[in-house]
Amino acid sequence: MKIAIIGTGYVGLPSGIGFASLGHNVVCIDKDENKIKNLQEGRLTLYEDGLQDLFLKVLQNGRLKLTTSTQAVKDADIVILAVGTPPHPETGEADLRYIYAAAEELAPHLTGYTVIADKSTVPVGTGDMVEKIIAKNNKNADFDVVSLPEFLREGFALHDFFHPDRVVVGANKPRACEVIKNLYASFEDKINMIFVSRPSAETIKYASNAFLAMKIHYINEMADFCEKSGANINEVALGMGLDSRIGNKFLNAGPGYGGSCFPKDTLAMSLMAEKYGVEMSLINRTIAGNKERKIKMAERILSSVQNIKNPKIGVLGLAFKNGTDDVRESPAIEIISQMLKFNKNINITAFDYQANENAKKILDNQINYASSPENVFDNADVVAVLTEWKEFKTLDFEKLSAKMHTKRIVDLRNILDEDKLKNLGFEYSKIGSFQK
Numbered sequence: 001m002k003i004a005i006i007g008t009g010y011v012g013l014p015s016g017i018g019f020a021s022l023g024h025n026v027v028c029i030d031k032d033e034n035k036i037k038n039l040q041e042g043r044l045t046l047y048e049d050g051l052q053d054l055f056l057k058v059l060q061n062g063r064l065k066l067t068t069s070t071q072a073v074k075d076a077d078i079v080i081l082a083v084g085t086p087p088h089p090e091t092g093e094a095d096l097r098y099i100y101a102a103a104e105e106l107a108p109h110l111t112g113y114t115v116i117a118d119k120s121t122v123p124v125g126t127g128d129m130v131e132k133i134i135a136k137n138n139k140n141a142d143f144d145v146v147s148l149p150e151f152l153r154e155g156f157a158l159h160d161f162f163h164p165d166r167v168v169v170g171a172n173k174p175r176a177c178e179v180i181k182n183l184y185a186s187f188e189d190k191i192n193m194i195f196v197s198r199p200s201a202e203t204i205k206y207a208s209n210a211f212l213a214m215k216i217h218y219i220n221e222m223a224d225f226c227e228k229s230g231a232n233i234n235e236v237a238l239g240m241g242l243d244s245r246i247g248n249k250f251l252n253a254g255p256g257y258g259g260s261c262f263p264k265d266t267l268a269m270s271l272m273a274e275k276y277g278v279e280m281s282l283i284n285r286t287i288a289g290n291k292e293r294k295i296k297m298a299e300r301i302l303s304s305v306q307n308i309k310n311p312k313i314g315v316l317g318l319a320f321k322n323g324t325d326d327v328r329e330s331p332a333i334e335i336i337s338q339m340l341k342f343n344k345n346i347n348i349t350a351f352d353y354q355a356n357e358n359a360k361k362i363l364d365n366q367i368n369y370a371s372s373p374e375n376v377f378d379n380a381d382v383v384a385v386l387t388e389w390k391e392f393k394t395l396d397f398e399k400l401s402a403k404m405h406t407k408r409i410v411d412l413r414n415i416l417d418e419d420k421l422k423n424l425g426f427e428y429s430k431i432g433s434f435q436k
């Protein structure tokens with residue numbers, strides 16, 4: 001099949017590379033000339049585990065092409081919309097200007113029957129609008145608009161592309177459904193593909209992300225309870241997760257969720273429901289609680305060094321989670337900003353395996369950036385773990401303890417070995433367990 005994908009971000013690019021590797025002819029389109037030039041020359045513009053090799057393969061065998069020209073949708077069987085839908089700066093609702101602009105621009109170039117599949121996360125009714133825009137800009141266009149929400153996680157994009165839990169297709173015409181079935185034909189019967197109405201598909205994406213965000217907020221509130229009551233959140237999550245109705249995923253207590261999706265989608269869901277006169281009280285509490293949590297976490301790190309005049313704080317992790325260079329709505333960035341707001345006299349040195357450069361664009365010279373995790377420990381009064389990179393677990397803490405001014409670790413991701421660190425003489429605190 002010939003597939004055109006508009007938008008080469010964290011959804012469009014891995015999807016394009018994935019479909020090309022399955023033998024489809026893919027053209028990825030993006031307005032950003034610099035990005036396209038880099039990609040054409042074989043340089044990936046984002047970090048995703050395992051993506052580089054597959055990218056070079058499909059680039060070299062010609063299955064993947066890259067361009068800035070929307071005309072490239074010509075002859076496509078399917079055009080996938082994968083542009084951003086960031087929160088509108090004033091209202092907080094999903095900003096649909098990039099979706100609508102793409103629909104307007106692509107319309108005149110459609111040839112033959114084409115399915116327009118929307119992978120961007122959009123409010124209910126957006127598919128209807130896209131349909132109207134295309135019809136208005138090309139009276140002869142033969143097309144259907146389908147909602148094809150994307151559930152892949154950053155850092156696991158390729159894994160999730162090749163092993164999706166489900167493919168949700170919001171379509172109202174059998175002809176369009178057939179095109180989507182062909183798109184995923186090589187997955188054979190290995191995937192759960194469901195066909196639902198377009199508004200249902202649009203809602204499924206928001207409902208799923210908001211539910212996962214609530215699950216994280218729930219376990220974080222339980223962690224607060226454990227800290228007071230004497231229970232241990234890791235044990236509680238283990239016991240809860242063995243109930244198949246609850247499931248053991250997304251029960252890791254931490255500093256709150258971040259990223260480009262959960263904060264944006266919970267807010268958009270809440271505002272969308274408000275328009276229909278429905279109050280999403282659980283989601284609203286989740287949004288507020290998640291914001292408050294970052295402030296509490298900043299206070300927690302600062303209170304561990306409250307008796308020190310100009311404390312030196314080391315930070316392990318800047319990305320919003322492990323496996324990515326993305327710092328959008330990263331809890332680490334927010335916690336650092338809060339600490340700097342609370343106490344002007346602190347000195348912060350941070351390290352991330354992939355996100356130092358992106359963090360610099362936000363925090364600039366307010367903090368120092370280390371070139372290795374070890375450097376974060378130099379003369380530090382406390383080191384805080386803010387992102388769950390598994391590599392942090394295997395650092396040589398015995399050696400590192402000698403570099404610190406005070407042997408103190410605040411682990412907001414519960415990834416380090418508590419017994420080992422305490423045996424090495426560290427003062428160690430984590431999330432969700434009673435501090436004696």
Ligand code: UDX
Pocket residue numbers: 150151152153154155209212216249250251252253254255256257258259260261262320321322331
């Ligand atoms: C999310 C959805 O998982 C994905 O299906 C959707 O397509 C896009 O949004 P992503 O933003 O890549 O994916 O990250 P995810 O792995 O879901 O993590 C989001 C945030 O929650 C991160 O900050 C992460 O650290 C945090 N998290 C996740 C927890 O704090 N605890 C958990 O148990 C799981």
